[in-house]
Amino acid sequence: MADLLVKPAGTRGQTIHVTPQSAGWSHVGFDLYQLAPGEMAQANTNDREVCLVLVSGKARIIVEDVDFNILGERMSPFDGKPHAVYVPAEHDWMVTATTEVTLAVCSAPSTGGNLPPRHIRPEKMEHETRGRGTNVRHVTNILPETAKADSLLVVEVITPGGHTSSYPPHKHDTDNLPAESLLEETYYHRLNPPQGFAFQRVYTDDRSLDETMLIEDGVVTLVPRGYHPCATIHGYDLYYLNVMAGPTRTWKFHNAPEHEWLLKD
Structure with a gap:
């Protein structure tokens, strides 16, 4: 298994590049671009579907002959909901920055759903607050299982300072529906202010995988299996x-039994 912590390579252009091959798994891919005004990122999706997420900044997005024009409102991932564009397999896409832009390219295998490109508007994204006390966090569903896609699930979360998240610990590494689904997952982390830090632990019941990572602004963590608070x-x-994907496009998780008492009233 690859190292579970991926740090950015530089500050311009493609700074993060995670593929199924580099991660040692089968489904999820994740790329990050840092673009100055006028700079461009482009690719063909080949046999994968893609969700382009404007983490921050404004950019003109074109998919094949569909020009979505200039999208984006927030200048920080901590300020409102994002704009996103769904891109199906075998399509060219191009993003041209009109401001400083952080662009996330989330990908997974296509199953041939033949869906059209579409703009995922912020006002259409469901927002919810989960947890209580110091386990409160704020969730925006960008591409949930209720939205049309082949494999991809995409969500963003803001966890207030001093709080826990993805907690109580849960996992989704066993193909045992309807109780649990098998989903690989990446976390792209940001901190506000950026000099802060956080921690993430990825571990299995038998502790054959047990890694605790220092989270700094801009890193990506890989969750191939196990709990991941x-x-x-x-x-x-x-x-x-x-970004999550697996053999079945549904999020069914299993809580760590020793910590489930935290969910009781």
Whole structure:
């Protein structure tokens, strides 16, 4: 298995590049681009579907002959909901920055659903607050299982300073529906202010995998299996963008039984 912590390579252009091959799994891909005004990112999706997420900034997005024009409103991932564009397999896409842009390219295998490209508007994204006390976090569903896609599930979460998230610990690494689905997952982390830090642990019941990672602004963590809780320190809010995919497009998780008491009233 690859190292579970992926740090950005530089500050311009393609700074993160996670493929199924580099991660040692089968489904999820994740790329991140840092673009200055006028700079461009482009590719063909080949046999994969893609969700382009404007983490911050404004950009003109074109998919084949569909010009979505200039999209984007927020200048920080901590300020409102994002704009996103769904791109099906075998399509060219091009993103041209009109401001400083952080672009996430989330991908997974296509199953031939023949869906058209579409703009996923912020006002159409469901927003919810989960948890209580110091386990409160704020969730925006960008591409949930109720939205049309072949494999991809995409969500972003903001965890206030001093809070836990993806907690109580849960996992989704067993193909045992309807109780649990098998989903690989990436976390793209940001902190506000950016000099802060957080922690993430990825571990299995038998501890054959048990890694605790220091989370700094801009890193990506890989969750191939196991539980994967996060905690951010006081004074620093944590943002993360999750990409999930697996054999079945549904999110069914299993809580760590020793911590399930935390969910009781």
